[in-house]
Amino acid sequence: MLATQYKITLPSDYDMNIIKERVRKNGHKTDGFPGLKFKLYLITEKGLHNNLQNSYSPLYLWKDSNGLNKFLFEGYYDNILNSFGWQQVNVGIPLFDTTSPNILENTYLYHLRGAIMPQGSLNTLKEHIQKSIPPIHGAEFLVTYNPDQWKYDIFCFLKDINNLKVTSGAIYQILYISSQF
Template sequence: MIAMQYSLALADDHAMARIDRRIADKGPQFDGYPQLHMKAWLTARRQPELQGSVNLYAPFYLWASPQGQTDFLASPAFATLCRDLGRPAVQTWLPWHTELAPGLAQARHASRSITAIAADADLAALRAQAAVEARAAMARGALAVVTGFDPAGWTQLRVQLWKQAPAVQDPAAQVYAVGHVSLPTA
């Protein structure tokens, strides 16, 4: 498996309703997409009271294999995104632990945190702790938790999806609205 996200910062006056329409139109087309375990169609709105907040379109993907990811990045769908919004930098992580609940399609909120991994960190212990934290989040009602790491930048990823707005513990976490969740078809 491989986790992937790109985040497109949009102008303060960008008509976010256009992004919502894009998600409504294209989201269902990705249900059953080859090798896609999950795509959470994420957005964030600029909040003038929060310094540094911006309009974002930032879908998060969980691929069955790197081949699924590379096939998508070479696809007409990704070419259309690049034409319409610009070619984004794509971040990837190797999943450590993934939990997906049966009601995942009902997710409406998400959070993502990326933290640095210390040079002397015990990766096995971090991975084990990520699994414990993921199970705890699921017990509190999370519909999905994906944790992983990027060995190029030595960062740890935590993405959580919720039906109700979560109480985010990490003040540096990015909070999103979920417009659609694309899943494999039965």
């Protein structure tokens, strides 16, 4: 499996209803996409949930590289290129994936990022990263790492954020989920 995400930072006065309408009209187009386990259509809105900027940041979990290759190189990604220009596509290798069809009921994604520091052995790295996962009752998680950048990402799927204590990271609003659950 592979996870990919690109983050399109939008101006602070950007009308986020444009993105919401875009997803409402087109989100279903990735339903059943070959090789895709799920795609989350994610946004942040400046000032909402302590977010500092507007962004559109879809998150994909691919069953294998074939689906990702089809998406990037057979014209599907061209919609992003034509609308928003060239974007850096971040790639992560799943380390923990507790997602189930229940993620379809979620409306928020809490994202934390951490650095993997140079060390003599990686034997305890999984345990270290697992301890970084916030203890959120009932939440499902996807944890990925990137050995090219030596970073890891924790994605927590949430139905609501009323009791969430946020000291770092970002809270995304989930506009739509395409899945093969």
